[in-house]
Amino acid sequence: MTDPRIERISDRQAIAELLAEYCRALDLMDLDAIAGIFTADCRVEYGPEERLTSHGAAGVAKSLERMWRWARTSHHLSNIQIEFESTDAARAVSYVIAWHERPDGSTATVLGQYHDRLQRRDEGWCIAERRMLMNGNTAGFTVNLFRTPRRPAPEGWVAPNIDRPVEDKA
Amino acid sequence: MTDPRIERISDRQAIAELLAEYCRALDLMDLDAIAGIFTADCRVEYGPEERLTSHGAAGVAKSLERMWRWARTSHHLSNIQIEFESTDAARAVSYVIAWHERPDGSTATVLGQYHDRLQRRDEGWCIAERRMLMNGNTAGFTVNLFRTPRRPAPEGWVAPNIDRPVEDKA
Amino acid sequence: MTDPRIERISDRQAIAELLAEYCRALDLMDLDAIAGIFTADCRVEYGPEERLTSHGAAGVAKSLERMWRWARTSHHLSNIQIEFESTDAARAVSYVIAWHERPDGSTATVLGQYHDRLQRRDEGWCIAERRMLMNGNTAGFTVNLFRTPRRPAPEGWVAPNIDRPVEDKA
Numbered sequence: 001m002t003d004p005r006i007e008r009i010s011d012r013q014a015i016a017e018l019l020a021e022y023c024r025a026l027d028l029m030d031l032d033a034i035a036g037i038f039t040a041d042c043r044v045e046y047g048p049e050e051r052l053t054s055h056g057a058a059g060v061a062k063s064l065e066r067m068w069r070w071a072r073t074s075h076h077l078s079n080i081q082i083e084f085e086s087t088d089a090a091r092a093v094s095y096v097i098a099w100h101e102r103p104d105g106s107t108a109t110v111l112g113q114y115h116d117r118l119q120r121r122d123e124g125w126c127i128a129e130r131r132m133l134m135n136g137n138t139a140g141f142t143v144n145l146f147r148t149p150r151r152p153a154p155e156g157w158v159a160p161n162i163d164r165p166v167e168d169k170a
Numbered sequence: 171m172t173d174p175r176i177e178r179i180s181d182r183q184a185i186a187e188l189l190a191e192y193c194r195a196l197d198l199m200d201l202d203a204i205a206g207i208f209t210a211d212c213r214v215e216y217g218p219e220e221r222l223t224s225h226g227a228a229g230v231a232k233s234l235e236r237m238w239r240w241a242r243t244s245h246h247l248s249n250i251q252i253e254f255e256s257t258d259a260a261r262a263v264s265y266v267i268a269w270h271e272r273p274d275g276s277t278a279t280v281l282g283q284y285h286d287r288l289q290r291r292d293e294g295w296c297i298a299e300r301r302m303l304m305n306g307n308t309a310g311f312t313v314n315l316f317r318t319p320r321r322p323a324p325e326g327w328v329a330p331n332i333d334r335p336v337e338d339k340a
Numbered sequence: 341m342t343d344p345r346i347e348r349i350s351d352r353q354a355i356a357e358l359l360a361e362y363c364r365a366l367d368l369m370d371l372d373a374i375a376g377i378f379t380a381d382c383r384v385e386y387g388p389e390e391r392l393t394s395h396g397a398a399g400v401a402k403s404l405e406r407m408w409r410w411a412r413t414s415h416h417l418s419n420i421q422i423e424f425e426s427t428d429a430a431r432a433v434s435y436v437i438a439w440h441e442r443p444d445g446s447t448a449t450v451l452g453q454y455h456d457r458l459q460r461r462d463e464g465w466c467i468a469e470r471r472m473l474m475n476g477n478t479a480g481f482t483v484n485l486f487r488t489p490r491r492p493a494p495e496g497w498v499a500p501n502i503d504r505p506v507e508d509k510a
Contacts, residue, residue: 005176006345012183013352020419024433024453027475029491051502066500068493074451074475076435078248078418079190093194095246097267097437099451101476111244111269113194135197135244136269138277142503151199153238160236162221163312175346182353248418249360263364265416267437281414281439283364305367305414306441321369323408330406332391333482 008084014125015118016080019094022127023075026067035061037127039119044130047145057126070100077114088120100141108140113148178254185288185295186250189264192297193245196237205231207297209289214300217315227296240270247284258290270311278310283318348424354465355458356420359434362467363415366407375401377467379459384470387485397466410440417454428460440481448480453488 018037025033038044038057046052054063067073079095098110117129134145188207195203208214208227216222224233237243249265268280287299304315358377365373378384378397386392394403407413419435438450457469474485 002343003172003176005180006343006349009176009179009183009349010345013349017421020421020435023419023435024421027488027490029493031491051500065493065497066502068497069499069502072476072488072490074435076246076416076418076437076451078246079193081187081190081194095190095193095244097246099476105479107476107478111246136242136271136277139275148197148242150197150242153199153235157235157238159239160221162236162239173342173346175350179346179349179353246416248416249363251357251360251364265360265363265414267416281416306412306439306447308447309445318367318412320367320412323369323405327405327408329409330391332406332409 007087011084011090011120011125012082015082015090015092018118018125018127019077019080019092019114019116023077023096026064026075027073029067031061031064034064036123038130039121039126039128042126042128042130044127045146046132047143049144052144067100069102071103072101074099090118090125092116092118095135106140107138108142109138110134110141110143110145111136112145177257181254181260181290181295182252185252185260185262188288188295188297189247189250189262189284189286193247193266196234196245197243199237201231201234204234206293208300209291209296209298212296212298212300214297215316216302217313219314222314237270239272241273242271244269260288260295262286262288265305276310277308278312279308280304280311280313280315281306282315347427351424351430351460351465352422355422355430355432358458358465358467359417359420359432359454359456363417363436366404366415367413369407371401371404374404376463378470379461379466379468382466382468382470384467385486386472387483389484392484407440409442411443412441414439430458430465432456432458435475446480447478448482449478450474450481450483450485451476452485 022037035057038060040057042057042060044054044060054060076097077094081093082090084090094114096112096114100108112135113133115131116127118125119128132145133148135148192207205227208230210227212227212230214224214230224230246267247264251263252260254260264284266282266284270278282305283303285301286297288295289298302315303318305318362377375397378400380397382397384394384400394400416437417434421433422430424430434454436452436454440448452475453473455471456467458465459468472485473488475488
């Protein structure tokens with residue numbers, strides 16, 4: 001009898017590698033490989049504007065042609081959390097540092113999250129839904145992405161004095 | 171018979187997700203979720219000053235209110251190494267890139283390590299001890315964190331000429 | 341009977357921790373630990389010049405003395421993808437953010453990939469071949485590393501207008 005936990009562990013590894021493969025393919029601008037990562041009926045949303053939403057694996061690959069406006073990119077994925085909804089469906093949250101350089105050498109970096117729904121297909125796990133949230137960005141990045149919702153400080157909160165040494169060494 | 175390695179593998183995944191959950195909750199300023207990550211009697215140390223040490227899950231969550239002095243943060247965790255001390259106790263070392271932005275738009279980034287002791291409780295793995303070490307930081311970050319101890323070059327060591335091309339293309 | 345997938349899963353974890361251990365040891369300048377990560381007959385290539393290639397575990401450790409020209413470093417590893425060629429041989433691709441600071445406080449960051457071949461030895465998994473590719477770098481980094489090959493835009497491709505809001509809020 002196979003321990004069903006082995007299936008789950010293998011599925012987690014497969015999903016983690018899929019998320020990494022997206023980054024690798026994107027940084028190579030291998031858009032065919034990108035298309036293979038998504039389901040035929042997927043939905044990908046980067047922001048509230050229609051032009052920041054894509055449908056279907058081919059549509060996602062097509063829309064990512066926009067990455068050619070950068071001369072170089074590097075997408076660093078981490079903080080992967082996965083929950084299974086069934087044997088063949090999962091949700092994943094991951095973090096990404098997305099570094100972009102323009103042909104003129106100027107750069108733009110996004111620090112964000114991918115919130116994904118994944119489905120198992122015959123060819124393996126695929127992304128069926130992706131929503132990107134932006135935790136932070138450098139001034140050079142100006143795309144209107146969704147923002148990560150952060151709880152505000154309670155009214156009257158006063159910042160502690162923590163950014164300076166208690167006393168000078170002098 | 172269950173293979174005991176499956177337990178260990180599942181424990182590793184649970185610990186890795188716990189470390190990621192800390193980052194996710196912190197970037198949302200969900201301090202209730204933060205409290206759930208630590209043991210009731212935990213000890214967390216960021217630096218040599220008393221004000222950089224917290225005790226107990228509630229104390230850690232309370233002390234992290236200081237993160238509200240930032241307008242946005244993003245904590246990217248990687249390089250996870252885990253060793254088990256027993257079935258219910260483990261040590262973990264992980265790396266973090268902690269990006270912070272002030273309300274005025276200026277930023278401060280720390281590149282560091284978390285050295286954690288973890289314990290299994292009824293509700294799952296929790297952090298019982300955390301010590302942060304700073305590998306590096308940008309000029310904007312001025313908190314007096316512990317420094318990663320790096321071996322110095324032997325006396326008389328001379329830097330190789332590696333940062334320039336062998337010859338000009340001209 | 342042991343499920344052979346458990347071996348593979350354990351091997352993946354061991355390899356992931358080995359890649360993290362390299363970063364940890366390097367940031368400590370623990371060159372003895374670095375030597376223990378590579379095979380006695382390994383080959384490590386960072387760029388097309390001979391001075392950017394090392395041979396053998398001792399040679400790699402020796403060549404990495406060059407890292408002492410930095411005052412502090414921090415190597416953040418992620419995006420690990422592993423394929424097994426046999427029970428005792430594997431290929432891995434991973435991503436790294438390598439941050440370096442000079443004694444004068446200036447910094448240089450590389451965003452890159454490690455392409456590794458790994459072999460199982462008596463003492464565990466070791467790196468037998470490593471080739472580094474550079475996805476991107478800050479202006480301060482001037483070592484002549486291999487570049488990640490990125491597909492160019494088709495001729496006549498026109499960048500979409502995506503970096504500005506559709507309309508002003510005014």
